[in-house]
């Protein structure tokens with residue numbers, strides 16, 4: 001077990017970024033470390049599941065570019081639900097270009113991501129410019145950014161020195177980088193939140209290289225602060241009761257790390 005075995009309240013006090021503080025206080029208030037990855041293609045389906053599962057999650061993660069009927073009204077509704085149920089919006093855009101281009105992609109086009117997403121993530125592969133590009137707009141809006149330091153997919157290249165370099169990049173931008181998408185505990189610095197995708201109640205994989213671990217494995221062995229769950233919930237017969245199961249499994253695992 002890793003060294004950061006602090007309660008959400010303590011973590012909230014020992015991190016700097018206002019968004020991290022907000023996230024930890026949501027996690028504490030709602031007793032949840034569950035992020036819902038709402039990978040659906042119709043805005044009404046997304047809004048419906050988010051409204052019912054919202055009480056059990058601290059984050060809703062989107063892939064806005066798969067929404068067929070995207071509109072400003074969809075984003076307004078999603079933001080209303082974030083307020084209603086007290087969760088944070090994370091657009092899983094994985095920016096990966098030069099700073100100027102990612103800044104344009106963050107602000108413009110149909111999605112105008114910077115106007116509604118509290119958190120986005122970036123691949124460190126282009127170098128620090130990718131962070132600077134997002135930060136140029138995001139910092140003054142109070143947004144935060146996660147670095148994809150490791151991936152859950154089979155054969156991915158985000159390992160070893162690449163992952164170490166990602167941690168260094170994050171340390172150079174503590175005012176804006178609030179953590180990592182990762183598969184292991186990368187640092188004990190309380191400023192960095194570790195979020196882990198590839199989580200399902202039973203481990204295994206899918207047909208396209210996704211590799212799953214259980215909530216317990218992710219939190220206790222891999223050191224995840226937040227578990228990210230997509231199909232495990234959205235493809236369940238009863239997404240609400242399944243979300244509760246993930247919430248409980250994730251939260252109980254967290255409680256075990258405090259012992």
Ligand code: 5BU
Nearest residue numbers: 037148151152153181197198229230231
């Ligand atoms: P799943 O249905 O629980 O497998 O969905 C996982 C989500 O997390 C999906 O939106 C992916 O794009 C996202 N993801 C991931 O699975 N693995 C990674 O390493 C990263 C993101 Br980064």
